[in-house]
Every structure is written in C-alpha cells, then in structure tokens.
Amino acid sequence: MAKVLVFTETAGDNVKGVSLEILGKLSGQTIDVAVIGDLGDAGKTALASHGAENIHVIKGDNLDQYSPEGYSRALKDVISAGSYDYVIGGSTSIGKDLFPRLSGMFDAGMASEVTNFLFEGDEFHGTRPLFAGKCYAKVKITGPKPHFVTVRPNALGMPESPSAGAGNVADASASVGDLKAVIKEVIKGASEKVDLTEANVIVSGGRAMKNAENFAILDELAEVIGATVGASRAAVDSGYAPHSMQVGQTGKTVSPSLYIACGISGAIQHLAGMRTSKVIVAINTDPDAPIFTKADYGIVGDLFQIVPLLKEEFKALLG
Numbered sequence: 001m002a003k004v005l006v007f008t009e010t011a012g013d014n015v016k017g018v019s020l021e022i023l024g025k026l027s028g029q030t031i032d033v034a035v036i037g038d039l040g041d042a043g044k045t046a047l048a049s050h051g052a053e054n055i056h057v058i059k060g061d062n063l064d065q066y067s068p069e070g071y072s073r074a075l076k077d078v079i080s081a082g083s084y085d086y087v088i089g090g091s092t093s094i095g096k097d098l099f100p101r102l103s104g105m106f107d108a109g110m111a112s113e114v115t116n117f118l119f120e121g122d123e124f125h126g127t128r129p130l131f132a133g134k135c136y137a138k139v140k141i142t143g144p145k146p147h148f149v150t151v152r153p154n155a156l157g158m159p160e161s162p163s164a165g166a167g168n169v170a171d172a173s174a175s176v177g178d179l180k181a182v183i184k185e186v187i188k189g190a191s192e193k194v195d196l197t198e199a200n201v202i203v204s205g206g207r208a209m210k211n212a213e214n215f216a217i218l219d220e221l222a223e224v225i226g227a228t229v230g231a232s233r234a235a236v237d238s239g240y241a242p243h244s245m246q247v248g249q250t251g252k253t254v255s256p257s258l259y260i261a262c263g264i265s266g267a268i269q270h271l272a273g274m275r276t277s278k279v280i281v282a283i284n285t286d287p288d289a290p291i292f293t294k295a296d297y298g299i300v301g302d303l304f305q306i307v308p309l310l311k312e313e314f315k316a317l318l319g
C-alpha cells in the first residue's frame, strides 16, 4: 500500500474535478490531501467522501495568488513531514508549472500528463501519451521517493462509488519568505467559463469561422450545452480567437467527454491536443477532411447552417 499526497486546487467553494478523479483511482492506498488557501465545506465533504484521510490546509503570507516558488515552498514541508511515496496532482495550468519544480526540489522522478494508472503493492504503473498522442507509453518511476505524477483532467473519469476517508482537516502555516516573482493578477479570457483543459464539453472553431464575430454562433451553442469554446491555431493566428483558446500541440491539451470541431481540418498538431476526447463530432464541408478519420460522428455540411440547427435541437432537448 502506498502513501499518497494529492495536491488539490480549489474551484470556488469546492475542489477541482480532477482531484476527485485521482482520489477515486487511489482506492486502497493511504491518501492525504494538500490544499493551499481556503477550502470550503463542499470541498472538505467531497474530499472526505472520495477517500481523503487527512486534509492539510496550508496558509501563509505570499500564498494569496499562485506562484511556483511560493506554492512549492509551502508544499515542501508537508511532503517531507508526511514521508509520502507519491505526490499526485492534476495536469492543469498550475500542476504543469508546479510539479516539475517540486520534483526538482526533491531531486525525484516524475511522470507527467498521465491518462491512467494503477498501483501494484506500492508501485505506481502509469500510462501517458507520446508523440502527440500517436502512441502510449507505460511508465514507472525509479529512484528516491517521493515520486511525482500529474494526471490529465477528465482522463480517469469520476469514480462511481468512491470509498470514504476520515477527512480530518489539519491547518498548516507556511512561511515561504520573499518571492523573486509574484503574480499580481490573473485575468480570465472573456469567453472562458471553465478552463479549456478541464472542460467536459468543448465546441471549437477553425479557419472556416472566417472572423472573430462569427465565433458568436459557437458561443450560443456552448451556452445551451454548457460547453467551453476553443479554436484551432489557424483561427488563432488569423486573429479570430485569443491564444488562450487554442487547442493543440502548441495550445492546450484537452480531454473532454464531448469535442465538437467546427470547420477544423484535423491537422496532426490539432489532433495532438484533443484526440483523447471521449466523443468527437466533426462538422466540415469536405467529406475527405482528415478530422473525419478521428471523429465518432461526422456531419458533412456548412457549419454556418449546422451549428444553429444543433443549437435549436439541443435547446428543445435540454429545455
């Protein structure tokens, strides 16, 4: 049995879904959780019901905003004191930044962007995509512990019947000292409701959108089905959408339950960012567009006709 610390980010009063996905997969291990800042009652309940034994709530100066230096210093003491075998977190924007620094701090091994894992005894066996998602590698980490792991959001799925833990909350104070770089403010992209990397449903537009104004039809569909809007690099490079919306090799990697690609050809660099989506729907006028080879459902047609029709259909279906 491994002793695992799960680093959890908060989302309002609750915790981010990827943390609960990870906890669900850790059933049978000894699980503690670390969170930096305030943790609401909903978050505490969710963590306990998904198996957390001890929840370390870390507070201190210079921890109001995320900074890699501050957060890694704040977590260092909790990780050292707990003698953990593994420290696991979501491969979110923060996780991608924080975990390599932590593993460097401990001079320990790390597996990033894991899409599945299991434990044999106390040994971690993970799966992660390689070569832009064209194949998967089985990974295990060697060398001194703790070992560090980040898990791609939405890849594991929510556990159906998680085992509960004690959920003991322990407040910890951290003194991180002066930071060399401080994040003053985080400005969210205007169109982003949920961060793309964590969104469960995504509607993306490509070069065929023709201009920024036309993205309004994707926003309207997204509003009805509770989706986040993304874009291809061609749409971003053409100035139709900001880079924060770009999906792909040089944009964000997403793994939603549903990905609707509108007027996107399906270049390898775009597929690299969304091919682990559970269900892919493609709308394209070209029946030979490569995206159709990866799509579960394909609609050959003009997105400017299809998207509004889909919106009306979903509106009627979902009330």
Ligand SMILES: Cc1cc2nc3c(=O)[nH]c(=O)nc-3n(C[C@H](O)[C@H](O)[C@H](O)COP(=O)(O)OP(=O)(O)OC[C@H]3O[C@@H](n4cnc5c(N)ncnc54)[C@H](O)[C@@H]3O)c2cc1C
Residues within 6 Å of the ligand: 205, 206, 207, 208, 231, 232, 233, 234, 235, 246, 247, 248, 249, 250, 251, 252, 262, 263, 264, 265, 266, 267, 268, 269, 270, 273, 283, 284, 285, 286, 289, 301, 302, 303, 304
């Ligand atoms: C190093 C590198 C990194 C890259 N990183 C990324 C990345 O992160 N993300 C990314 O997306 N790309 C990336 N690219 C670019 C990638 O190669 C493609 O150029 C890009 O994905 C194409 O975007 P697109 O599908 O929107 O445009 P296009 O390839 O031009 O496709 C537009 C599609 O729209 C269809 N269409 C046209 N009109 C309509 C209509 N009215 N209704 C429906 N369909 C219509 C066309 O049939 C066509 O299939 C990268 C490239 C390189 C070299």
